[in-house]
Amino acid sequence: MTAAPSPARTPRPDIRPVAGSLGAEILGIDLARPLDAGTVAAIRAALLEHLVVFFRDQKLTPPQQLAFARAFGEPAEYPQLKGLPECPLITPVVKLEHERVNFGGVWHSDTTYLERPPMGSMLYAIEIPPCGGDTLFANQYLAYETLSEGLKRTLDGLVGVNTSTKAAASKTREDRMRAAGEELKVLVGEHPVVRTHPETGRKALFVNVGHTERFQGWSEAESRPLLEYLFAHQVLPEFTCRFRWAQGSLAFWDNRCTQHNPVNDYHGYRRVMHRVTLMGDVPR
Numbered sequence: 101m102t103a104a105p106s107p108a109r110t111p112r113p114d115i116r117p118v119a120g121s122l123g124a125e126i127l128g129i130d131l132a133r134p135l136d137a138g139t140v141a142a143i144r145a146a147l148l149e150h151l152v153v154f155f156r157d158q159k160l161t162p163p164q165q166l167a168f169a170r171a172f173g174e175p176a177e178y179p180q181l182k183g184l185p186e187c188p189l190i191t192p193v194v195k196l197e198h199e200r201v202n203f204g205g206v207w208h209s210d211t212t213y214l215e216r217p218p219m220g221s222m223l224y225a226i227e228i229p230p231c232g233g234d235t236l237f238a239n240q241y242l243a244y245e246t247l248s249e250g251l252k253r254t255l256d257g258l259v260g261v262n263t264s265t266k267a268a269a270s271k272t273r274e275d276r277m278r279a280a281g282e283e284l285k286v287l288v289g290e291h292p293v294v295r296t297h298p299e300t301g302r303k304a305l306f307v308n309v310g311h312t313e314r315f316q317g318w319s320e321a322e323s324r325p326l327l328e329y330l331f332a333h334q335v336l337p338e339f340t341c342r343f344r345w346a347q348g349s350l351a352f353w354d355n356r357c358t359q360h361n362p363v364n365d366y367h368g369y370r371r372v373m374h375r376v377t378l379m380g381d382v383p384r
C-alpha cells in the first residue's frame with residue numbers, strides 16, 4: 101500500500117510582486133500536493149493583496165488542478181462550452197495554429213452576465229507559443245479610486261446590464277463553440293457598476309467592454325459615452341501587469357476586482373490552457 105502524500109508545508113511562501121499595481125509570483129509551492137491550511141491561507145492572503153498570483157513549473161493533471169481549486173472555493177462549469185470529457189469542470193482554452201481569434205481576447209471580467217459571476221479563475225498552461233500569448237491584468241480598485249469624487253458619486257448609484265451576446269466577447273468564442281457544436285446561451289446579469297469586495301471591503305469598478313452593454317434604465321446610445329470613458333480608463337497601463345507564460349505556469353486571479361486580456365500575437369502557433377472557475381457571490 102502506498103502512503104498518501106503528506107500536505108506540502110510552506111511556513112513562509114516567497115511572494116514577489118511583478119508590477120506596481122497588481123500581480124505577484126509565489127515561489128516554492130508544489131500545487132500537485134495537498135496543501136496544509138497555513139499554505140492555503142497564505143495564498144488566499146496573497147491573492148487578496150496582489151489580486152492575481154502566479155506559480156511556475158507546476159505539473160498538474162486535471163484532477164490535481166481541480167483539487168487545488170477546491171482549496172479556495174467551489175468549481176463551476178463554464179456556461180458556454182463543455183469542459184474536458186474526463187473532467188467537465190475544467191474548460192480547455194485553446195487557439196489552434198490555423199485560427200486567428202483567441203478565446204476571451206478582449207478586456208473582461210469572467211462571465212459577468214451571470215447572476216453570480218465567479219470569485220476567481222485559475223488558468224494552467226499546457227502548451228505555449230514560442231513567444232507571445234501573454235495575458236494582461238488590470239486592477240479595478242485603482243480604476244475606481246482614481247476617478248473624481250463627482251464621477252464616483254454618479255457611478256455609485258448605477259447598475260450595469262451585462263450580456264453574453266455582446267459582440268466584443270462573443271466573437272472571441274466563435275471558433276471554440278463552432279468546433280464543439282455549441283450554441284451561444286443568451287444570459288443577462290445586472291450588477292452594481294461599483295461593487296464592494298466581500299472579503300476586503302474595498303470598492304472596485306465592475307463594468308467591462310466584453311460584457312457590459314448599458315446602464316439599467318438608460319438606452320445603449322445614452323450609456324455609450326460614459327461606458328466608453330470607463331472602458332478606456334479602467335485599463336490604463338499604470339493599472340496593469342503582464343504575465344509571460346511558460347508550460348506549467350498557473351495564474352489565479354480574483355475576478356471581483358480585476359480584468360484580464362490575453363494578447364493575440366501568436367498566429368500560426370498553438371496555445372492550450374486549462375481553466376477552472378470558482379463560484380462567486382451576488383455582487384453588492
Ligand code: SIN
Binds near residue numbers: 193203204235360362
Ligand atoms: C480567459 O479569459 O479565461 C482566457 C485568458 C487567457 O487565455 O489568457
